[in-house]
Amino acid sequence: MRRAFDIVIIGAGPAGMAAAQAAAASGAAIAVVDDNVKSGGQIWRGGPDESKDGRAIALWSALREARNVEFFSRTRICAPLDGKELLAETPDGALILQYGTLILATGARERLLPFPGWTLPGVTGAGGLQALSKGGYPVAGKRVVVAGSGPLLLAVAATLKIKGAEVVAIFEQAPWHRVARFGLSLALTPGKLKQAMQLRATLSGVPYRAGSHVVAAKGKDVLEKISVMQGGRRREIDCDYLACGYGLIPNVELASALGCATIDGAVRVDGLQRTSVPDVFCAGEGTGVGGVDLSLVEGKIAGLAAAQRSQDAEPHFAERERWRAFARRLERAFALRPDLRSLCEPDTIVCRCEDVAHRSLASHPNWRSAKLHTRCGMGPCQGRICGGATGFLYGWTQDSIRMPLSPTRIGSLLAGGEAAGTELNAAAAGPDTPSA
């Protein structure tokens, strides 16, 4: 199936929804595409209509009313085609989306760092377990340790506690003085301060330990306990789940595939959220991790600009700058401590898809060399997990993007190939075999 829209927005989180709403007033035909079942992105996961955030509800009701906005859920972008087209895969098959203007609101993912035992069932990302629990994954009565870095840990712990988990402790790698300074700076952003205080109230009785990190997960077949380093001392804690994530990293794969320039792992944009590629905008975490408020204002600016209303976008620049300043404080406060680089044992798996251990990787000079010699980053996740880890551990940058962007059924690839007259490399066998 082929569909054409004036504006195609990739990602139905806060940035994508804000962009859609801002652009919708122009009457343009708009498509909002997301690979999840429900809109709302990760922060409003479970559907914007069920969020406690009034902004989610307002956006959702406005967009549901808008006749010129169409949502494509469970739809994943596989590859850009020539001539302003994208090959997408829906549960029903391939979809080719043609756009006049494209807004990328692809969000961020968690940075997961390897440590001994992190591949054991029961070890998840921090936001990972939160997302799973919102999909009905059972956490009630389970002993959960939340660890890693960033304010997300508090939100995760609160969700899990509300869902009935016994949150044993929260371990934050950043040292106390940096966390405390960040806490004080929240006075600059009263909304965030209120949020933090609410989280604190929800988490009363849950120990929060700064300057501490998980050094190992242990268990026979599944997670049984973890070792934590705190104040130079190591101790063991029994738990059923370890939810461990070290902040967020922007999803830039689609932007890179389109040829958009990136800087420090984020998509480079100008004042109107335009990328280096004509008619391609980017808003939200893709331009650098900054949270929901920054995503909303960037989305709004991108939506207005995409709808040829740049002059209406300018009044929002000051608000964007305020949230960018918040993002910079966040980045400083929760910068990863260098000693987290030494968590891997020689046999610790770094690339989970291809089971490549630290010992096989450490000697390589760069990502490309590691890929060629070890298959690191060549599995189905396409380096999305190990890429963030190897960037931190070895200082590598991922230098190439392969199509399709995520595992895609052969039938969908053939549809894309026929549509564009391009030959996508679909060498794998069988109609249901994903090609990665």
Add this chain to the structure above:
Amino acid sequence: MYTPTAIKPPMPERIELFIDGRPATVDAGVSVAAAIALAGAMVTRRSVGGAPRAPVCGMGICQECRVTIDGRAHRLACQTPCTPGMRIVTASVRGAA
């Protein structure tokens, strides 16, 4: 005033499906990843080296939650909602799936 209590939704519809051949009943709306965990299992797939793996990222990125659903391999359990009669096959038993 914010109160940290769970909001009780109305009693959800229950649906029946099969996990590794065994019948299971779950609330409508839950993910396949949740159904597997609710059935008391944790493992979704085996790694290249045969080690058991379970869902990690919860958002369709890590690919660790891959299972076979209705004969179709490599479906992401975390992003697939359960539907009635669905047949889910995990790699919880070594050598299976």
